[in-house]
Structures are given as C-alpha cells and as structure tokens.
Amino acid sequence: MKDIMLMARAEYGDALREEAARRWGAELLTPVDPDEPDVVRFSGSSALRVWREGRDSLIFAAQWLADPVLVPPAKSGAPPDPGMLEGLAVLAGGTASWTVHTFASGRKGEPGPSKTAGMLGDALLATCAERVPDLYARYVPPRQAGADTKVFQICLTSRGAWWSLMQARDLLDRFPGGEHRMPFDSGAPCRSYLKIEEAFDVMGCSPGRGEKVVDLGASPGGWSYAFSKRGCDVLAVDRGPMKIEDRHSSGGRVRHMRVDGIGFRPPPGWDRTDWLACDMLVAPGVTFGLLRRWIGEGALHRFVVNVKLPQEQPDPVLEPLETYLRSVPGLRFRIRQLYHDRREVTLMGELGRVRKKQK
Ligand SMILES: C[S@@+](CC[C@H](N)C(=O)[O-])C[C@H]1O[C@@H](n2cnc3c(N)ncnc32)[C@H](O)[C@@H]1O
Known part of the structure; x- marks a missing residue:
C-alpha cells in the first residue's frame, strides 16, 4: 500500500482533514487539490499507518480507496479507459468473486455525477462480458458480495474517475461510497x-x-x-x-x-x-x-x-x-x-x- 484516499461526505472534507491531521499529523497529508475538497490523501509509509489505524477510528471518512488510479476526465467516458481495464486484468488473474461500486465525491444533491459513475461501471461490466467472459462469470451484484469478494471501486471526482481494487472486508463501509442506506419502515413516524x-x-x-x-x-x-x-x-x-x-x-x-x-x-x-x-x-x-x-x-x-x-x-x-x-x-x-x-x-x-x- 503506497497511497490511500479517504472520501468525506459532501462538505465534510474540512472536518475529515482536521480529524486526519489530529490523528496522523498535518505535515503527512497530501496537499489539497481545490477540485477535490472532500478527498484526503496519504502517501508512502503514512498510508500504511492510516490503513492500520483508521478502520476503527475514522469519524468523517465515508469510504476509502487503497492505491487509487486516476483516469482523467477526457478519457473517462464509456467505453472504459484502458487504465480501468488494467483492473480487470488483475481480477482475471485471481479466482475470487468480484463486484463494482460506483459513486461520486463532493457534489451535494447533484444526481448527475453519481449517474456518470454508474455508467462507467456499466461500461466496465459490458466490456468484461465481451472480452473476459470467465471473469464476468465471477461477477456478483454488490448486495451479494461476501467478505472475500473483490470490489472494483469507481469514484468520480472533478479530476476524473479514480478506481481501486480492494477486498470487501477491507472497505470502511460495505455500501458503495459508504452510502449506508437503510430501508424505511412505513410504520415509523419520521426519517x-x-x-x-x-x-x-x-x-x-x-x-x-x-x-x-x-x-x-x-x-x-x-x-x-x-x-x-x-x-x-x-x-x-x-x-x-x-x-x-x-x-x-x-x-x-x-x-x-x-x-x-x-x-x-x-x-x-x-x-x-x-x-x-x-x-x-x-x-x-x-x-x-x-x-x-x-x-x-x-x-x-x-x-x-x-x-x-x-x-x-x-x-x-x-x-x-x-x-x-x-x-x-x-x-x-x-x-x-x-x-x-x-x-x-x-x-x-x-x-x-x-x-x-x-x-
Ligand atoms: C431530532 S429530534 C429527536 C428525534 C427522535 N430521535 C425520533 O426518532 O423521532 C430532537 C428531540 O430532542 C428533544 N429535546 C431537546 N432538548 C431536550 C431536553 N432537554 N430533554 C428532552 N428532550 C429534548 C426535542 O424536543 C426533539 O423532539
């Protein structure tokens, strides 16, 4: 692990940065990119420390991506960029089941970016079905993922689409992007x-x-x-x-x-x-x-x-x-x-x- 990217909920990037600086030292934070205000990154040896200590302590991180790879916006429309197909090649080398999580960072109340991230995920799956059918046979929908399932995360930010491969058990939250939606009960009086x-x-x-x-x-x-x-x-x-x-x-x-x-x-x-x-x-x-x-x-x-x-x-x-x-x-x-x-x-x-x- 050389790099870890923590995603805050929209508008909570500052809170996450403040928290991360307290836990691991402000000097270790990778400088903020103004296009990604709700992202906090650590690189090098500090990434491993964050990985080990952050799982049970982080308050404002909704999800994290280990060793994320950026696909710049110009290339991130469907069909998937060759950069993302590298992820499929890694998956094809294993035997585990896998799934795809798509989400967008930092655009509160805007459905567009999440939709675009979803389209990237769909394009990735379609390409997989066409070119690597054996791997496609191991795909499971996110809800059916077990602890050992590999998760292909695609997170859309203003800089482009980041992708990362992790085991489901290593995610901060088992829901895509940490959007831990619970079903409402019509008997309940409020949300x-x-x-x-x-x-x-x-x-x-x-x-x-x-x-x-x-x-x-x-x-x-x-x-x-x-x-x-x-x-x-x-x-x-x-x-x-x-x-x-x-x-x-x-x-x-x-x-x-x-x-x-x-x-x-x-x-x-x-x-x-x-x-x-x-x-x-x-x-x-x-x-x-x-x-x-x-x-x-x-x-x-x-x-x-x-x-x-x-x-x-x-x-x-x-x-x-x-x-x-x-x-x-x-x-x-x-x-x-x-x-x-x-x-x-x-x-x-x-x-x-x-x-x-x-x-
Ligand atoms: C966010 S609402 C609670 C919603 C509740 N958990 C539910 O599921 O329906 C906050 C509540 O705190 C109550 N509250 C504020 N100060 C209080 C106090 N000192 N003692 C008791 N209730 C208080 C308010 O009356 C209000 O109903």
Missing part, C-alpha cells in the same frame, strides 16, 4: 428511524425482545419505534408529542415521559438499562456530560448517542469525547458520521456488562 437502524447495522447488533431502553429526546418516536418493534420496553423522554402507539404487536412497549432528558433518571423499579439512546437537540458539551454521567454510574450496557455538531470545526468538540471514551475500562465504541446523519455524528458503544443498578 430519524433510519439513523438508529444504521447504528444497529454498524454495531453489528440490534436490541432483543424484553430489553430495557431509555430514549432521550424521543419525539416524534422514530428511535422508540425501532426499539419497540423489536419487543423492547422503552422509556421515551421528551416534552414533545410521540406519534407512535404505546404498544407494538411484537410485545414492545413505549412509556412517554414528558420531562427534561438532561438530568433524567429512570423511575424506581427500573432495574437496568440495556440501551441508552439519545438524540436530543442540545449542545455537544451537554450530551458529553450526560453520557459521562450514565457511564460513570455504570447503569447501561449499550448506547447510541447522537452529537449535534457546531457549524465549524467539529474536531475540537469530538477529541475530548473520544479521549474520554478511550479511558473507560471495558468499553468498546465507535464514533462515526453515519450516512443518515445530518450535521451530527453518532457514538455507539458497549460496556462489558451492566455494572450496577442506577441510584
């Missing part, structure tokens, strides 16, 4: 539901029947709905109205408590909190203080906590949080800007066990 579903997917675990949940900032009820449909017992804390049923057919139950969530403590008789969920619209420092208290009191097992970001420079807000979480014995955690997050990031964590009853 916030997608954030918690994505968090469960990223954590690799979801709540089970009978688990006890405190959901702070619960209105109108997207997160509470996600828990209750899995049969959980939910305390939904918010002064705002809930737009979901108190009881779900799965056996899940939601009790709405119209109180402030910041200093909230569960009522007597609530013997444990399997999940703390928090999506309150409050300053990051308030969320940090609250999470510290809950962890300090040892009264939770898992948490999904959303932190609303300041308009500028999120890293100085996130660094102390990360340092604190790292200092908690027995805590496994991730901080990520999820695909369904807006100007926010999500903290996901699991303590070894519920340590004691909350006073």
